[in-house]
Amino acid sequence: MPNHQHMDEQQKEAYDKALRDSFRVLMSAIKLLLILVVGILLYIPLKSDIQQWLSPKPVVKTVSNSGVQPNEEDFDKVENGVHLATGLKFAPGFEDVRANCTVCHSAALVTQNRATREGWDQMLTWMQETQGLWDLGPKRARILDYLAEYYAPEAQGRRASLDLQEIEWYILDLE
Ligand code: HEC
Known part of the structure; x- marks a missing residue:
């Protein structure tokens, strides 16, 4: 410097x-x-x-003046033994079914079907083999109990057993 x-x-x-x-x-x-x-x-x-x-998030519009806002309470509402949000029977095993059977499709697919325990068992196996249903572990038995109990074939046990004394037997005329 x-x-x-x-x-x-x-x-x-x-x-x-x-x-x-x-x-x-x-x-x-x-x-x-x-x-x-x-x-x-x-x-x-x-x-x-x-x-x-x-990057704006899509705006979720809520219906503001319907007076009926969907909330936790409605989501868990049970009326006449039926869970309203899913239409499933509210009974032991319900939680397992809701947690595992309403993920890929609506619960309506369950409630609209009827089968024996064996039939349900085959349906679950089919879903596991072809549709990616996961291993249900010990829940499988609980789910099957529930399905067999509440979604059993309609006709099963509905008709009163025949009362043999009341029947008027006749001989079929074969000519
Ligand atoms: C990983 C996905 C997945 C899960 C979880 C799942 N399903 Fe399914 N399920 C499917 C698919 C896919 C179909 C075929 C849907 C169609 O045909 O539209 C199906 C069909 C069905 C059907 C109709 C079968 C028929 O013959 O039409 C029933 C009943 C059913 N599932 C019950 C259940 C039950 C009970 C559970 C819980 C244990 C369950 N599903 C869990 C994927 C799944």
């Missing part, structure tokens, strides 16, 4: 100018840094808003 006392006027002016220039550069750098810091400080609290602007 040149010594002040030995500088002539021209050198001094050039030196001052260099000093002013580097001061200006320094100030610009500080300003830039400040803007950056303020930017970061503003960005952090507004982060989620900014992300929302950049």
